[in-house]
Amino acid sequence: MNIANYYVKEAWKGVRRNAGASAASAALILAALLVMGLLLMARAGLAGVSHYLHAQLEIKVYVEEGIDSARVADILAEQPFVASASLQTGEQLLEQLQSFFAGKPYLLEAFRDGALPDAVVLVLKEAEDMEFAAQELSRMDGIQQVVYPQELAQQLVYWSGLLQSAGLAVLAFLLALAFMIVFLAIRLALYQRSKEIRLKLLLGARAGHVRGQFLLEGAVVGLAGGAGAALVLSALGLAVKRRLTEAYGEILSLDGPAIVVLALLVALAGPILAAAASYAAVRKRIRDA
Amino acid sequence: MTAAAMIAAEGLRVRYGGRTVLEDVALRLERGEFAYLIGRSGSGKSTLLSLLYRELVEFEGSLEVAGRPLRDYPRHELRRRIGVVFQSYELLEDKTVFENIAMAGEVRGMASGPLRQEIPTLLKRVGLDGRERDYPAQLSGGEQQRVAIVRALIGKPELLLADEPTGNLDAQTASGVLGLLRELQRETGMAMLVVTHSRELLDAFPATAWEIDEGKVRKHEYRELLR
Numbered sequence: 001m002n003i004a005n006y007y008v009k010e011a012w013k014g015v016r017r018n019a020g021a022s023a024a025s026a027a028l029i030l031a032a033l034l035v036m037g038l039l040l041m042a043r044a045g046l047a048g049v050s051h052y053l054h055a056q057l058e059i060k061v062y063v064e065e066g067i068d069s070a071r072v073a074d075i076l077a078e079q080p081f082v083a084s085a086s087l088q089t090g091e092q093l094l095e096q097l098q099s100f101f102a103g104k105p106y107l108l109e110a111f112r113d114g115a116l117p118d119a120v121v122l123v124l125k126e127a128e129d130m131e132f133a134a135q136e137l138s139r140m141d142g143i144q145q146v147v148y149p150q151e152l153a154q155q156l157v158y159w160s161g162l163l164q165s166a167g168l169a170v171l172a173f174l175l176a177l178a179f180m181i182v183f184l185a186i187r188l189a190l191y192q193r194s195k196e197i198r199l200k201l202l203l204g205a206r207a208g209h210v211r212g213q214f215l216l217e218g219a220v221v222g223l224a225g226g227a228g229a230a231l232v233l234s235a236l237g238l239a240v241k242r243r244l245t246e247a248y249g250e251i252l253s254l255d256g257p258a259i260v261v262l263a264l265l266v267a268l269a270g271p272i273l274a275a276a277a278s279y280a281a282v283r284k285r286i287r288d289a
Numbered sequence: 290m291t292a293a294a295m296i297a298a299e300g301l302r303v304r305y306g307g308r309t310v311l312e313d314v315a316l317r318l319e320r321g322e323f324a325y326l327i328g329r330s331g332s333g334k335s336t337l338l339s340l341l342y343r344e345l346v347e348f349e350g351s352l353e354v355a356g357r358p359l360r361d362y363p364r365h366e367l368r369r370r371i372g373v374v375f376q377s378y379e380l381l382e383d384k385t386v387f388e389n390i391a392m393a394g395e396v397r398g399m400a401s402g403p404l405r406q407e408i409p410t411l412l413k414r415v416g417l418d419g420r421e422r423d424y425p426a427q428l429s430g431g432e433q434q435r436v437a438i439v440r441a442l443i444g445k446p447e448l449l450l451a452d453e454p455t456g457n458l459d460a461q462t463a464s465g466v467l468g469l470l471r472e473l474q475r476e477t478g479m480a481m482l483v484v485t486h487s488r489e490l491l492d493a494f495p496a497t498a499w500e501i502d503e504g505k506v507r508k509h510e511y512r513e514l515l516r
Contacts, residue, residue: 200396201364203368204393205365
């Protein structure tokens with residue numbers, strides 16, 4: 001236990017001795033892990049949003065100019081896949097937008113100036129009918145545009161996939177950079193303290209203990225970066241979840257405890273990454289005979 | 290049954306760089322014995338010491354420490370049984386006298402309490418009372434060497450190796466340091482092997498000497514040295 005205490009103290013002294021390098025390493029680890037956490041959170045959250053959108057039964061149909069929207073609503077109500085049909089006038093839509101843009105009247109002005117078209121709002125019997133219904137409605141004369149949530153969901157999935165790929169590339173780059181920075185910082189520390197290391201070994205220290213000291217140094221730096229990323233991630237995740245839930249209800253599949261667990265995993269990833277980099281740095285430099 | 294010798298070398302041979310540094314060396318240092326290792330520069334004195342504290346590991350022949358083959362020792366275990374004092378003191382400039390000495394105890398797992406008691410006592414013994422908080426740069430060469438001696442003693446080693454401990458010191462200081470080593474050796478009963486090439490010190494503190502010449506060893510009894 002005395003030896004463990006000694007090397008923990010030595011590791012902490014080492015971090016303080018190379019404060020600049022330690023801070024840079026921690027910052028880079030924070031950035032990398034924050035990106036990782038955001039990607040994971042987005043992936044998990046979007047799955048819920050996509051599911052929510054896929055479960056929606058409502059579809060909006062915009063009719064061509066000059067056609068009686070109310071008559072179209074009556075016709076569409078008789079379609080076998082439609083449960084109900086109603087008319088949403090341009091004025092009604094403007095009222096909805098007023099509550100959406102509450103506190104930002106300047107955003108609403110653009111909609112006031114133009115005439116918003118009427119829309120026929122259909123509620124389908126089954127969510128699975130959505131694609132078929134959209135195709136059928138698009139082929140009908142007099143229908144200008146069909147808007148349905150699943151189309152948005154498909155676009156969401158497409159763009160999120162692109163974002164994930166780009167995000168993974170950025171993440172891989174940041175993780176590699178963070179690994180390299182810690183590796184170099186520990187190598188620098190080894191070089192700066194080569195006399196001290198040699199002396200400790202001459203005085204009877206185990207090589208494994210001396211290596212362990214540097215692994216601990218790396219882990220401390222990694223924990224600082226990981227903890228920082230975890231804090232930012234938790235705050236961001238919980239804030240976004242609160243806003244989305246207030247606006248749309250429980251559409252995210254990621255709940256509060258899951259966000260916290262994810263943040264903790266990110267925090268743990270920090271010392272693991274940094275300790276691995278430290279191990280690579282000291283592996284062949286401090287040996288037992 | 291007699292106790293095993295502290296150092297027992299037989300047929301010891303060391304080659305590196307294509308050169309035979311030690312050739313068929315036979316040497317024996319008993320427990321509690323003080324002896325010198327003497328010889329010209331490059332004769333192999335430091336090589337033998339390097340073997341003993343496992344800085345150098347390749348050798349042929351037999352070499353035992355405290356009755357156990359050197360090759361059987363894990364390096365850290367051997368070094369905890371041996372104290373080493375170097376010509377260049379090997380103190381860390383950014384640590385205080387106390388911290389330099391304490392490091393030797395800490396790597397052995399000694400608790401801070403006993404170290405805080407033992408270090409001031411030893412410093413007082415070597416004439417450095419109250420100097421715990423000084424840094425090496427604030428000490429003279431002789432004082433630094435005394436700190437190095439205390440550091441070597443902190444783990445209560447059975448054997449102390451001193452590699453030219455007075456090499457960087459003036460004659461008067463060198464005599465003081467060697468005298469201190471002799472006194473400490475008598476007080477603690479540890480075996481001690483001191484490397485030196487100073488004739489004056491041999492005359493001042495006569496003892497058995499092992500002379501290395503062209504890789505071979507010859508033993509001189511102290512009476513012979515006085516002649």
